[in-house]
Amino acid sequence: MQNIDKVEKLLKNELSAAETYHQALEKFEEEAQRKEIAYLEPIYEEHTSAVSELQEKIQQMGGTPTSDSGIWGSWSETVMSGAELLGRDTMLNALLAGEKSGLEDYEQAAQDPDIPSDVSALIETKLLASQQENIRALNRLLQG
Template sequence: MHNIDTLNKFLEDELSATETYQQVQTKLSEDAGLGECQDLTLLYEEHKEAVSSLQTLISQLGGTPSADSGAWGTWAQIVQGGANLLGKEVALRSLQSGEKSGAEAYEEALQKTELPLDIRSLIETKLLPAQQEHIRTLDRLLAVETE
């Protein structure tokens, strides 16, 4: 049961990420360059893939996948809503902070020796590398933004 709870926590984080990226894309599509929107769309799609992978694994383990992003998602939406009002750089930094938090959560999970191989494999081969790539993409977008 503990593993399903852990996976559902990750699922809620990924659902929160998809909601937040949707919100930022809507805001930035009004004033961002096409390339930035494409970068953010790719990150959004990768979070949707992570949601799907987590839902599948939770179901395979006999659990019920979380249906929403929970309290963290509500908080993320409030923070991102404020960031959107403050401009593109703040919105991108908010996304970057969320990505770093997600990467840390995955890294912490990998420190647990009792983590089953299927969960460890999903984190090591898909979830964590995606988070790390998202951080690099946002670093690049922020570097362009602050030039």
């Protein structure tokens, strides 16, 4: 059960990330900021894909995956609401902080002997690289 809990934590992070990017995309669509949308849509889709993959892994482990981001979802909603009030760069920096936190969580999980090998393989072959690319994309957007 401990193994499922660790994978479930990663799933909740991804659910929170997907919700946060969805909120950001809605905000940028309201303001017709096409450049931001072009950068953020692929990141949103990547997080949505990671949710599906982690849910599948939890099912394979015999668990019932959550569809609720829990406390992280509430936290990200609060951060994004504040960031919306403070503007574009603040919102993008909040997304960047979330990506960096997610990268750290994946790096730790990849080294955790309690994480099943197929989940570690998913992290090492896909999820770590996606997080790193998301960080690069957000940095490019902030610098551009």
